[in-house]
Amino acid sequence: MTKxxxxxxxxxxxxxxxxxxxxxxxxxxxxTAEKELNDAVFRTMKxxxxxxxDKINDQNNEExxxxxxxxAMPFYQDNSVSIIxxxxxxxxxxxxxxxxxxxxxxxxxxxxxxxxxxxxxxMNLSGREYFQRSMRGEDFLSDPFNDEIxxxxxxxxxVPVYSNGRV
Numbered sequence: 001m002t003k004x005x006x007x008x009x010x011x012x013x014x015x016x017x018x019x020x021x022x023x024x025x026x027x028x029x030x031x032t033a034e035k036e037l038n039d040a041v042f043r044t045m046k047x048x049x050x051x052x053x054d055k056i057n058d059q060n061n062e063e064x065x066x067x068x069x070x071x072a073m074p075f076y077q078d079n080s081v082s083i084i085x086x087x088x089x090x091x092x093x094x095x096x097x098x099x100x101x102x103x104x105x106x107x108x109x110x111x112x113x114x115x116x117x118x119x120x121x122x123m124n125l126s127g128r129e130y131f132q133r134s135m136r137g138e139d140f141l142s143d144p145f146n147d148e149i150x151x152x153x154x155x156x157x158x159v160p161v162y163s164n165g166r167v
Contacts, residue, residue, distance in 0.1 A: 063157050064139055071161040076106060079163055083108045084119055091117035102150055107131055107158075109167070130158040135167055 076086055086106035094101035107113040111126025125131045133140040142156040160167040
């Protein structure tokens with residue numbers, strides 16, 4: 001009976017040691033797999049975020065290039081052309097692509113503009129950050145926001161317009 005009990009005890013010990021080893025290896029494997037999976041997901045998300053960020057930067061740069069090309073046109077640099085005429089002209093540009101632009105406006109050095117080129121919609125934007133930054137010779141891009149009038153998500157882009165070396 002002692003031999004049987006000893007044999008049973010040895011088998012029990014071996015089973016317990018084996019079960020413990022399996023649990024340890026299993027737990028280690030799960031932890032390692034979880035860490036690797038988290039690392040892989042992070043790398044994938046970072047790669048995707050970098051691609052989206054690059055695309056957004058490219059699109060913003062295209063908009064700034066477009067605005068700089070408009071600002072470099074003699075028509076917009078000519079101080080003898082009225083603000084309303086400049087706004088009307090830019091409204092036509094924005095109307096040619098209404099899915100992309102809500103409005104494109106020219107703002108005079110004193111902050112005066114005409115919304116959508118309407119002579120009855122005179123507005124002063126001198127207190128707006130995008131105007132102040134452009135008057136300092138800087139490009140400006142706002143964070144996206146919900147426009148209360150159009151009910152669309154919009155952003156403000158602004159660039160300085162130079163005439164005779166002055167903004």
